[in-house]
Amino acid sequence: MDKVENSMLIVGGGIGGLAAALACAQKGAKPLLLERATQFSEVGAGIQMGPNVTRTLFSWGLEKALNEFTFVPQSLQVRDAVSGQTLGTLTLGQRSLEKYGAPYVTVHRADLHHVLLQKVLNDGLAELKLQSQVDSLQEIHDGISVQVRDIQTGQIEAIKSPAMVGADGLWSDTRNYVLTNTPPRVTGLVAYRALLPMRLLPEALRQQDVMVWVGSRMHAVLYPVRGGEFLNMVVIAPGQLPESLKDWDHDANQEELFEALGVLHPHLKDVLEAVPAWRRWPICDRPPLVSASQMAKGRIALLGDAAHPMRPFLAQGAGMAIEDAAALAVCWAQVDLPLNARWQLYAQMRWARNARVQARSIRNGRIFHMQGPMRWGRDLAMRLMGESLMDVPWLYAGP
Numbered sequence: 121m122d123k124v125e126n127s128m129l130i131v132g133g134g135i136g137g138l139a140a141a142l143a144c145a146q147k148g149a150k151p152l153l154l155e156r157a158t159q160f161s162e163v164g165a166g167i168q169m170g171p172n173v174t175r176t177l178f179s180w181g182l183e184k185a186l187n188e189f190t191f192v193p194q195s196l197q198v199r200d201a202v203s204g205q206t207l208g209t210l211t212l213g214q215r216s217l218e219k220y221g222a223p224y225v226t227v228h229r230a231d232l233h234h235v236l237l238q239k240v241l242n243d244g245l246a247e248l249k250l251q252s253q254v255d256s257l258q259e260i261h262d263g264i265s266v267q268v269r270d271i272q273t274g275q276i277e278a279i280k281s282p283a284m285v286g287a288d289g290l291w292s293d294t295r296n297y298v299l300t301n302t303p304p305r306v307t308g309l310v311a312y313r314a315l316l317p318m319r320l321l322p323e324a325l326r327q328q329d330v331m332v333w334v335g336s337r338m339h340a341v342l343y344p345v346r347g348g349e350f351l352n353m354v355v356i357a358p359g360q361l362p363e364s365l366k367d368w369d370h371d372a373n374q375e376e377l378f379e380a381l382g383v384l385h386p387h388l389k390d391v392l393e394a395v396p397a398w399r400r401w402p403i404c405d406r407p408p409l410v411s412a413s414q415m416a417k418g419r420i421a422l423l424g425d426a427a428h429p430m431r432p433f434l435a436q437g438a439g440m441a442i443e444d445a446a447a448l449a450v451c452w453a454q455v456d457l458p459l460n461a462r463w464q465l466y467a468q469m470r471w472a473r474n475a476r477v478q479a480r481s482i483r484n485g486r487i488f489h490m491q492g493p494m495r496w497g498r499d500l501a502m503r504l505m506g507e508s509l510m511d512v513p514w515l516y517a518g519p
């Protein structure tokens with residue numbers, strides 16, 4: 121294949137876009153990645169990555185680089201947010217390695233983004249263009265032509281390529297060219313997020329595991345990141361939405377947060393009260409995918425949140441973007457097939473698994489926020505079958 125046939129446009133330089141650039145370049149593609157931000161960075165805080173995700177990242181040669189930044193929790197514990205009782209425990213650590221062949225880790229999302237970016241740069245895998253916003257695109261007879269606007273100068277440039285990947289996140293515009301686009305769904309839930317140096321907490325409140333505190337219409341997920349030096353906290357509760365949903369990353373009002381949480385066990389209350397400032401982030405998603413046609417059309421493939429934004433209650437949104445990237449690369453390498461057939465293959469490989477993860481995330485949210493007798497039933501089931509309820513072999517052993 122010549123250089124032009126090899127080229128590929130990737131719109132968006134988040135975790136999904138960078139992963140796609142890396143994976144496809146390792147299969148011989150020459151990606152040009154367009155990111156509208158003026159610098160590569162990741163907002164937000166920590167993420168969890170199951171063995172399905174670390175296995176994929178390690179297969180790209182990232183194990184050593186990631187190990188510098190990740191934290192390996194020994195267990196995931198679910199506790200009642202009011203009584204403090206432990207409802208169930210899923211052993212991680214060595215068990216994840218033995219059962220799934222890869223670790224369950226936590227990582228600051230900026231560190232994961234940095235590791236992907238450094239690999240792309242150091243190995244010369246892709247051309248990266250910042251402050252380049254894709255405004256529109258059209259299919260031409262032998263490819264895609266995109267209108268790219270320099271967000272600082274306003275200058276417009278047309279770029280052509282035989283293949284395009286829309287990795288432009290929750291508010292994706294590239295979706296418009298694959299299916300009839302509608303805005304993401306507003307769930308009415310807000311994520312309050314904070315990162316606190318572990319040393320600022322008294323010894324008794326420090327933790328080495330993933331803790332999920334479930335209450336009535338709220339839950340909190342706390343885990344160490346950055347080698348255990350920071351505690352990452354996400355509290356999910358019903359909340360008021362900012363005026364512009366796209367303008368999501370707001371300082372949170374502490375009073376509003378604690379009002380939404382109600383009565384809390386003293387341990388949880390003390391940890392949350394140690395946080396000087398919270399950011400809030402409205403949770404949006406889309407209904408689970410129903411067919412492959414929602415992930416690719418012609419020469420355009422969608423990946424990550426652009427295709428299947430999900431509620432964060434299974435902690436797999438970035439994970440699925442990374443799995444998408446691996447599948448995309450495998451399909452891209454089927455060079456005997458025309459490009460549209462390769463992207464169809466990709467969509468066929470990915471849509472059902474993504475849909476299943478989206479659906480399971482919604483279900484987890486319902487379970488976490490149960491009230492009244494349902495909550496009692498949930499707690500009993502967790503106590504009786506904790507580990508088997510919390511383990512997700514079809515997910516962690518895949519893709």
Ligand SMILES: Cc1cc2nc3c(=O)[nH]c(=O)nc-3n(C[C@H](O)[C@H](O)[C@H](O)COP(=O)(O)OP(=O)(O)OC[C@H]3O[C@@H](n4cnc5c(N)ncnc54)[C@H](O)[C@@H]3O)c2cc1C
Binds near residue numbers: 134136137252254288
């Ligand atoms: C509270 C919370 C907790 C979470 N926890 C986890 C977790 O534990 N584990 C996990 O795996 N996932 C988790 N997630 C989900 C995860 O953060 C996302 O699924 C993931 O970051 C999506 O990556 P992406 O690359 O698809 O999209 P994004 O990160 O949104 O990247 C899209 C990029 O495209 C760029 N862009 C947009 N439009 C254009 C354009 N027109 N032209 C050029 N560039 C453009 C944007 O600037 C951006 O850089 C969580 C999410 C939330 C909200």
